Amino acid sequence: MTISTTSPSQPDPAPAPTVGRARRGTARRRPDRQSNRLLKRLHFFAGIICAPLILVASVTGLLYAFAPTIEKVVYHDMLTASAPENPTDAEPVSDLVRTARAEHPELPLAGVRLGKPDETTRVLFSDPDLPESTLRAVFLDPYTGEVKGDTTQYGSSAALPFRQWLSNGHRNLWLGENGRLYSETAASWLGVLAVGGLAMWWTRNRSVKAMLRTGGKGRTRTMRRHGATGTVIAVGMVFLTVTGLTWSSVAGTNIGEWRSQLDWVKPTVTTELAGMPDPTPDAGAADAGPHAGHEGHQMAAGASTVSGLNAGAIDRVAATARAEFSAPLTITPPTAEGAAWSAAEDRAAFRFTLDAVAVDWATGKVTDRVDFSSWPFFAKVSEWLINLHMGLLFGWVNQLVLGLLAAAIIAMVGFGYAMWWKRRPRTGGAVVAGAPPRAGWGRPTRGTLLLAAVLVGYSVIAPLFGITCAVFLVVSAGYDLVRRARGAAVTAGPGMSAGPGVPGGPGASPSNGTASTSGSRAR
Incomplete structure (x- = not known):
């Protein structure tokens, strides 16, 4: 017996749409879901697989953030x-x-x-x-x-050694050059997870106030804490990605080449002295040409001997450097005949300029100057960002902010794994169980094409991201194919029904694609 869900005084319900109309309706709705599902799926798989790398980078970064201050105590x-x-x-x-x-x-x-x-x-x-x-x-x-x-x-x-040891751990996990691949992968994905997660969280909440909620129970509370923390530190995560990639192995090389081509690099002083022979790495003291006050000023410098390393020259250069700059500063001797000393300001807390000069060691006069104000704009920005990343630009305040940022990322990773754990199958199942639904194999939408273009463009800058992203997509597609194949096998079995989310499973539409007009409460 079937119980009708319509009232006698109401007209009969409209006939169910045809199969073609249902498919067209689905196609019209897909643009609102496809790119979002793809982003969620990418966020899920990357979070599961890349989160350990990000966690290690955050723990070592937390220690490194306070290294400049700890160094002063230790030494x-x-x-x-x-x-x-x-x-x-x-x-x-x-x-x-x-x-x-x-x-x-x-x-x-x-x-x-x-x-x-x-x-x-x-x-x-x-x-x-x-x-x-x-x-x-x-x-x-x-x-x-x-x-x-x-x-x-x-x-x-x-x-000094303690900070260098922490730097190596943060940079390459004490594994040498090959270990740099870990930090580059972590850095390249950190910004993507931040931007993608922020976009998904905004789509879900539609207001900053709602994005910052942390209440609720169970998995909802964990998810809100994950999302609220990510909302607060998203800019900091992108900052760590941008600055971290400049030190990386593969992406760092690409960025360095582009900066050179665009003339975004730090300029250097000219150390050649007028009236002296062209500087050559193997030149000896005997090659020194006549130059007022330059004769006989030699001191051994390793395997070769060059002019300008005697006691008087060192003191003259030091006096000029101290008159030009405030400490700390470094004076560097010539490494070839016919070259001047150079002097430059060192990185220090609340120092926003790094000026440099070349000094004639015979007279103590400045022969060339490169002021920070003459640097290309992006070279200045790069210098400031690097100092921020190392916790040097604003002293202990800078280090405290970096430490809080690292701690927040560690907490986010914990919230992310807790969300996955609470969603896992209670009776076992695949490691990636609970993944968001796939975007579908239909025609890509504009949002999907835009997302793909952004990811491809970013992959050119960060190749390790592109490689791992392609692996994630292959794993995701393979997981879907295996799940669909298992569902089909179960459906084909005698007296067996498919599980949720597979053809013929509970909640699936009838095979003809039409909606049933009979109530599901029939007994």
């Missing part, structure tokens, strides 16, 4: 000098260099880092036994000449 004695009441009583820089050279007579001088009045002076040497961008550093009290320490210095941020 306090080595970094601190006994500043007298009159700072002009400092030892000549050339005497400090002579003392440091006695510690490492076999190594060529690479530079001298002059610190603030209460900081030690670092005499730097090139050591072929050290990793790339790492120098040997001897720390001396500039007022007494006492050697306070002997260790290494890494990179343009002058990082």
